[in-house]
Amino acid sequence: MRGTVFHGPHDVRVERVADPEIKSPTDAIVRITRAAICGSDLHAYHGAMPAEPGFVLGHEGVGVIEEVGPGVTRLKKGQRVVVSGLVACGGCFYCRRGQPSQCSESGGAVFGYGKNAARNLGWLGGEQSEGIAVPMADYTCYPLPEGIDDEAAVFLADILPTSYFGALNGNIRPGDTVAIFGCGPVGLCAILSAGLFGPAEIIAVDTVPYRLELARKLGANPVDAAKAQDVILNRTNGRGADVTIEAVGNEGALNGAIMAARGGGTVSVIGVFMGPTFEFPIGLAFARDLTFRIGLANINAHIPELARCIERGAIDPRPLISHVLPLDDAAHGYDIFNARKDNVVKVLLKP
Ligand SMILES: [Zn+2]
Ligand SMILES: [Zn+2]
Incomplete structure (x- = not known):
């Protein structure tokens, strides 16, 4: 598959990367249909994070479940989901208190920064790609109702x-x-x-x-x-x-x-x-x-109420979308977002 790979400061390229695989029973594979570039991706883009080159960027994405591990109980193949930027188990002391950013099972890992943020989960994929392996998928993915389209839903992955x-x-x-x-x-x-x-x-x-x-x-x-x-x-x-x-x-x-x-x-x-x-x-x-x-937001804990707000029209984040680019144009998306060219606000990528 293709993914947006960080090569160094101001150098990201869409290229062939390894296909995502189920490595743990609670993993799911999600085929990404919309992703977004985030302001915090620019920290990596600037080289401000101690990130080793070679990882796939992106922690904001929406897609369709392609495959689930045997330990996944709440998701099934073909379901549309938002993939939270934050990996969390849903069952530990912190997750049960509504604080998944402190999850003791994931260590509060975030997609799209390679192994630095992944802590005890190994090397995590990025959502600016055609697909991703999602650990602890039952709580990291959230099934989307029909009333929320992909372009509104991608805001649920992090910034909303x-x-x-x-x-x-x-x-x-x-x-x-x-x-x-x-x-x-x-x-x-x-x-x-x-x-x-x-x-x-x-x-x-x-x-x-x-x-x-x-x-x-x-x-x-x-x-x-x-x-x-x-x-x-x-x-x-x-x-x-x-x-x-x-x-x-x-x-x-x-x-x-x-x-x-x-x-x-x-x-x-x-x-x-x-x-x-x-x-x-x-x-x-x-x-x-x-x-x-x-603090780092408790993203997964807040997706349900915000999904309801979008579904019922209390909130509509879509006016923020300034560009929807093919995934292959991700480098251009980073360039304009970084330089604030072309009245850019939020750049979405379409694999
Ligand atoms: Zn973000
Ligand atoms: Zn947890």
Whole structure:
């Protein structure tokens, strides 16, 4: 089969790779029908992750079950599923508490980063490919109802649950002002997710005009990052936002999110941070009684409720899709997404 292989920084190529195989009784093989490129794939693309070349990228995909191992009980051949980016068992202490990102059986492994993220599962495949072997398939795959098409469903694999996790961690209440730092695909999904909790206003912060324009179409009030602190204070009688969500994974945005939160407010971080330390303004956090939340989203635990929201029309992530490219054009997809060319927001790949 073909897959999108990481060769080094700024060098990904679609080429022949080994066909996926059932290696454990709880594995399933999924033929991918739609995949997506994620902002966190760009960390690998930039060479910012200690990733050895040669692995297949991608942790966001939708497909059809081709084969199941003898230990798979809830899936059958021919079923349409979303494959969560996060592998989890569904039965351990953490999974039963709704925290699959801490799954003790998978180690919180994520597809699409080779062996570095795979921990005790060995070498994991990537979803930007024609097919993938899915470990712990009963809880890593989620069967899709007819009412959700592939292009909406691919958002369930990561960024919609991730943004929803950020909104949940923010403890948004009806009437709140929520400020979202970053209008990349995750930040834009956070507008949709935050909206489920009834805020009075969502302020979306970014520096890229076309992304701010899309934020506006999704129901947020857009503001350029340079003016964000002033605008947020002005719109909250000088208090600051009740909840701020950091959806970039950079220290500038994180500082902005901390500074913009009101006394007693919550800062919820869903951007990917991999650095060992961050200079945290602990005195300010103490004086302002801030709550600080951060974590890898419990994707699998949130797919069912978000699938229901898509199915019933409460959420539609498809306006984020700017490009649907053949899998063979994945390198072009990475190039435009990385360089923000061609008004790119979310790039889908079609094997
Ligand atoms: Zn992702
Ligand atoms: Zn588990």
